[in-house]
Amino acid sequence: MSGLSAENEQKLQQFKEVTNYNEEEEQDKVLRLLRVCNWKLDNACARYFDNDFPTLLDDEALSREIPEAAGRPPMDTPPPSEPQFHFDDRFLDLIPKLPRAVTISNKWKFQVGLIHSQDITRRGTISVLAPVVFVLMLFPRLLWVIGWGLDRILGSIFPNIFRFLGYREGPNDFPNQPRYLTKEELSENDVKKLIEDTLGEPSDLPIFKGEFNDAFTKAKAESRWLMCILIKSDSEPSKRFIKAYLNDQHFIDFINKYDVVLYIGDVCYPEAHEVGKTYHAYSLPFVNIIANVSPVGTTMPSMSIVSKYQSFDTDFKYSPEARRRLVRRLTRVVEKYEPQLIVQRTEKQEVHFARALREQQDSAYEESLIKDMKKQEEKKKQKLEEERKLEEERLQEELIERRTRLRKAAIARYVIEKYERDTSSWVRGEYTTIQLRNDKGQRVIRRFSKEDTTYDVFMFVECKQYLLDLTEQSGRSEKDIIEELSSDDFNGIDLDSFENEFRFDLILPMPRMRLTPNKGELIASVKELWPNGSLLIERTENDDYE
Template structure:
């Protein structure tokens, strides 16, 4: 979601991708990130470097064109220091804050490692010859300086020689910080200083993100004043309490300039004297992404003066930091409210979807029930029609009642119908028991006297009798599936009761 004043839809696809990468790395607001990317021609790498290292308050090209001719800064500083000016307060308020660059140490993959012992022994003679020749040429260059300039036209780099001859094994930033803390405790004993045991760049980024003060301490064991500064100033109880006070928001990072990372930091901060203490803070008055050096404390300093300088620098930058904190709090509150609104909208949308789903399911169930009821009704109608047609067809095939003259082949049966009507009829002795069931089923048709001679059997209809014939005393059910003739099942005569079977199923359905 875009911030106010920035329309992401007007950006191209590449610009939107660059903006997404930049905000993912820096966690900066979109309204501040877009102008910075525009000034960097939408180059993500340059924009990230400017974000962490800080960018000048004005265009370097325009500043160089409008700058006056160079003057002797040392002479000007001396004159201004000795001659009071009525506008000194205005100039001091407008003085530029020295920027604090973000120093990235040498990658761990490029840190030199010690060669195996076998290779060391193998190349020992060559290293000895190389060392002798190097010392010879160095001695010759000392005797004849022109030769030294001839063989090394670029001059000597004291910083490089200092690092390469220190004899300290290069490590990654985390291990370097841990080694410094361990050596510090071995030299000066246990202490309560909250050292940041990681890279300077991470401490720099953390201070910038959380709007904290980064206190950088750089020491050099070669200086005689280092031990006295640490014991008398840095390890004093009042300085330790001031640094550990949560209200001061101080991140303490320290390093030995004999290490590569600390040396790079000292070069970036233009340290010329040790021990060095620098307070780095975010400077929103210069740029929304800049970090500057609030104060420098060089050389041995009493604890009270050390704390006073830090407190004065912190008070100077307290108001801009409070404004940025308030702005971030407001932005966070706006973002939180927006997220809550989005969450409430999503919950409402989910509720509406669930309601619509239930309503749809209910409609589907209702339609299904109506369809099943209609199908059952149609099936019942078809069954009733087929049953009526089958009864007519079966009534036409029932044999007539035999005459009483042939009494030996006649079985006299008294039937009590479900409606309590009693019927007496004679059946042939060899008639199948199904003939008796068919007579009971088609009794109404036979009594009506309708013409059923032309009725055909319904196609695909399987008739099932919904009653059974029972002898009352003793009770015996004459089931149809047992088969047999009327004479075999009932005898010469019998009293039977017609019991309906569909009454039980009807009661269960009700």
């Protein structure tokens, strides 16, 4: 890649092999991450998998620190392609940051099947609290009232301290461990059913079906809000929360309006308990809302806890006014950061559309290539077919020409040998007289020797018709045509195996029968033609004489 040294290019390639990041979409972010991590692959890979990409401020600070430390411009920093946001280094630490939201560890899955003491949470606490309470009772009542007041004010911030001192203990507290761990108990974990059983009617809440990490990944991938609600199935405040909040139509409309991925977990089960530990839930019910946003919109977005609520320990919290107030607060928080998610979704849609368009273009290009290939194949087949037809036509023409020449040679030989022979000296009994008549009424009487065959009769008709046709076409006499045939050179033509295809039939009238041309059948053996006979000439359909 241009602008990088050989060593950094090698590190970039190693980073790609480890993370398998999307080079088209994340190349700039990865380069910035590597530069912020000073090209240390361990730190860069850890931050990549934690989605802890450096912000524009980090990049800006890095671009300033390197030249100052080295005394020369950085070699591997390409010129910025986007406008950089400049802040005074003295105020970098004052920029607010949202608490990071992370996926939970999978170690909760290893607790399945393990049986723990069910009463260890409260019994251990009470045994410790008893002497503490006794000691505190020795002090003036004012000190106890002050502690109680501090618990009301700071109890949500330092819950463990006030719980240790005995000020916090109740059904709202987050348990130290899950209650249900056996496979049979885990198979009964159905939050949707728990809510509907508590409400006594079907619920319209679009609760996510799956693990928390799946909901987290879905919200991040689709740039949507993730709301995590933790309840305790055996706690009365959680049941009141279900009836008051999860059945509130304003709350349901809020979830549907902003297309929130809603995860609800029961901390009596290992997975939801792990979620509570990860997100430091000290009181139940617990509600937090997570999104892939940044506090100021100019830094790199990350999955962050935008807001959380876990103080539902008073009756006022379950009043209609409190429910509407919570929905209004959630709406304000969502509307504040929703533009960032809209931008992310828009960018993802643009990338998706661009990818779809590219795939469509590639598909269209491939289809075009396939069509072109088919056209080329069709053209090739058509060309081969045309060449084949031309070759067949050429061979057919050669065959016709050859047969025409053979026919002409056969006619010329017959003319020379038998057509012009003198029959006046023949003695009766050595010949037969045959009358030949065509369809036009023309009649010819011809003597044939007893040694002639039926094939010779056909050849005579063939020669006679050939001479008549040439006479009509050229206007020359039959004698001139015979002389021309006699002068033609037909040497080298083998006529012994040639069988002329006659385009007429010779019919014996009484009884009517068709005479066949046979070089081995003598006329004397045909009693209808010996010592005399009559034949009708009937032309066939393919009567195209050359």
